[in-house]
Amino acid sequence: MSELLLNLVRPLGVPWPARGLAARAQAIVRPLIFPALILLVWQGAGSFRLVDPVLLPTPTRVLGALYEMLVSGFLNPHLAISFQRVLLGFAGGVAVAVLVGALTGYSRFWRSIIDPTLHALRTIPGLAWIPMFILWLGIDESSKVVLIAKAAFFPTYLNFMSGIARADRKLIEVGEVYRLRGARLVTRVLLPYSLPFLFVGLRQSMGVAWLVVVAAELMGASSGIGYVLLDGEMTGRAQIVMACMIVFALCGKTTDFILARLAHRVLRWQDTADRE
């Protein structure tokens, strides 16, 4: 369809760039068709009163609520505090994950000491920690940040450790021939080698951090997007709840996009067919 349109408006005699453009336009448009359809049906169902708009507010209403909250500045402090929790927890969890992962990835001895315990801890459901953290740290910021940090730790730890542990023996031997040992071997060979794995872990950790911030803010908070969402529920304003869901989606997407761009830049050396 879009190709057809582009073909119609394409000036004669310049076929090739136009064809590339058409392909690109198609690539952008195609994944949008399905959600557009859903939105259309949804809006129609609400507008024609096929469903109760109080329970399922129309897309325009949700967007209106979102716009309202943004323009009035009401959302800003909540957005800021949610971001702060996510970023602090992410940074803390990931920093520890990198240190511990480097150690257990490099040293079989330390892996056998530490790794099984961490895996055992991982089997405890994330939500089950919340009461414990609240008991230990109170209901304020630190318990939330620690909960997020704990969740962000594992994806990065697992990916980074296995990256280090599985580093190419042939490259390690090169390091050995040139007398790189211990920390030097880690920083000059193992760490760069496992950067692609690290970024996979970082992106997963960031995703998990956003998941957990919702849980943490729903459990008891007086600020944050999760709090606004809960407040929307309590006051029966479904459009607020949905607007908050959209905000979470956008936040998660934004941070993931930033990490993806960063990975792309840092991993320029990778000899891969760039299919992203």
Added chain:
Amino acid sequence: MIEIHGLVKKFGDFAALGPLGLSFGNERILTVIGASGCGKSTLLRLLAGLETPTRGQITLDGERIDGPHRRISVAFQEPRLMPWLSVAANVELAIWDWPAEARRAAVEAVLRKVSLTAFAQALPKQLSGGMAQRVGLARALVGNPRLLLLDEPFSALDPLTRVRMQDHLLEIVGDDGPNVLLITHDIEEAIVLSDRIVVLDGPPARVRRDLRIDLPRPRGRASAAFQEIKELLLADLLPDRIDAAHTVAA
């Protein structure tokens, strides 16, 4: 002098090498040939300090080798470049413990030697196979080693590039370069390059023949003397084939 005394290497119960004795150092290029799996790489890895001997010892100018040594360097069959480092940084890795100024000068000089100055900032993925192998060679040379170990360094290259690289190696090694221990499957390459050829039997690897090559350089492959040595070595490598030389040559 590099001296190897009663060297034995076992992997578990499997005897891969020895007992083997060998001493060299007066010849520029010593080549080791032998059937696949006979233990050539094991010997090289022992010299590189990448494996520890089960018994026996290796000394370099009287100093015992019990691990990677700063005056012994290796170029492997594959270039083994760090894909995240530029060509210059890959070479520099070999001399990471030198002062910065000396590092820069040495890298520049060795890249000139292998004609890769223009690619100093390129990434390994941007290099051809022959260029990457030259970077590997440059990295092995930059620290001014006393002994250079080459494990089939040219075997992955096309025949033309391989001949180029052989010339290159002779040039680089020159008269004041390191002692070279070269492993190859290519008998002609061995004869063209070496001052001495050691034929190994195995496993476990043992010296079957130790041959000085006194042919004048540059060495034409067509000469009668060249062909004679070639047939001799082929008969060593394929002892069960009386007509070995003819079979392979055909």
